[in-house]
Amino acid sequence: MSTIRKMPIGVQSFEDLRLKDFMYVDKTEFIWKLIDGSKVHFLSRPRRFGKSLLLSTFKAYFLGQKELFKGLAIEKLEEAEKGKREIWQVYPVLYLDFNIGIYDTREGLLNRLDSFLKEYENIYGSTGLDLPDRFQNLIRTAHEKTGRQAVILIDEYDKPLLQTMWKDEALNEIYRTILKGFYGVIKSADQYIRFAFLTGVTKFSKVSIFSDLNNLRDLSLLHDYSAVCGISQEELEADFQPEISTLAEKNNLTYEEALAKLKQRYDGYKFSENGKNMYNPFSLLNVFADSTMRSYWFATGTPTFLVDYLKKAYYNIPDLDGNVHLDEHGLNDYRADPILPIPILFQSGYLTIKSYNEFSRLYCLGFPNDEVRYGFLHNLMPAYTSIRPDKTGLSIWEFYEQIEAGDVDGFMQKMKGIISGIPYDNLTEKDLALREQNYQTAVYLVFALMNQFVHTEVHCATGRADCVVEFKDKVYIFEFKLSANGTAEDAAANNAAANNAVKQIKEKNYAGKYSGSGKKIIAVGSSFDEEKRTIAEWTVEIL
Structure with missing residues (x-):
């Protein structure tokens, strides 16, 4: 008999989850703490992280569905309040879900807001002149008709913005204006509101969407609520x-x-x-x-636009692997700006907080885990090499097999092939540093993705070997040098560069860490031919 219980994959209704006996990780202590404390909240979390289920749980609580919470933490917390205040009260709940709707035109957003308002206007008999006026009247009328303040729950508030952000800037700006006025009602109708909670992937700058909603409590980076989802x-x-x-x-x-x-x-x-x-x-x-x-x-999602952002910003890709530093302001800069891709990467869940320095007040960001690390690098590979998206996994496995078998020439020939196809985005002759960065990125991606199969260190920094690949019986130490020479007369310069790379490995004792391991240590020095834009020569030496 299977011991696997029903997993709530894709289940976003708390009522459905509880009535149909799906597995549930009890988050209701957070629910109780929030409803018993502050009033207007916002939470940013990556997609598929449980935001919709969280809002559905709030909805069930404020509808007084006590039976759904039997045996959960909130049941005991509520009973402890018995006699001190009314418990399990029923409130008018206004639930706006932006997961519903198509937002490719102005009318798409207006239709979604109109549909939401009509649903509850039919219940409470409210009317109004325009969208913000109707929303405010609805909140007030719901309060007057029921004798209780309204509860407002808005799921994925930013979905219309995210769907147009990189496709149609003019439409995106229209959406911002519409939503700014609509969300601003939550503050102006404060006296009629018991509780409000908005969720999304990103929080846009306070000078735009939330400028009128300045009573909002952002829970996204707060320690006490870091475990509310997940x-x-x-x-x-x-x-x-x-x-x-x-x-x-x-x-x-x-x-x-x-x-x-x-x-x-x-x-x-x-x-x-x-x-x-x-x-x-x-x-x-x-x-x-x-x-x-x-x-x-x-x-469930391919970060194509984020890859484009990183390329446009000429971002140093190896830094993503745990070497991104931002202050709190940087983390909260949610603008969709190709020159500032890191905040979006953080909010989308591709990067996360790895550490924090109290003195400098800087956050260090990196990939959260192997699923994200290799998935993201896999998507970057076609953007920086000639490898097709559907061939990345196979190509990396072939790299691994060649180097594991000791076929250094085959490995370097394959590396030469993928680097020869690197796009250069019309860089000028003065952009030597950017060309070198492209080379380093291609090399980094190959070795970083190989780390799925074998221990690989990728440094790409002065004073350390560019790449180290360690097997049970051998260690490869790679050093890459850029040469601006490419003519037949200067071929010797490319050979010299490759030899100098090996010389650097020896002089700086990159092999010292492994000298007592009993493993065979192989130094591989390589030069890049700037004229032909590919690997020129390589030298292999056993140390």
């Missing part, structure tokens, strides 16, 4: 023991090995400098449903 390590081990055991058994792993693999592949999202690391719930639930570890979250 699954923590403690929740994983306490709530999913049967599923972890089944996963381990079906994949010939011990229980501890299964836990370690889950952590490496799906954990690591951190939304506050002092917050808990969180697992991506969508991936984790799919793993337990299938008993197979795949890239579930990454497969």
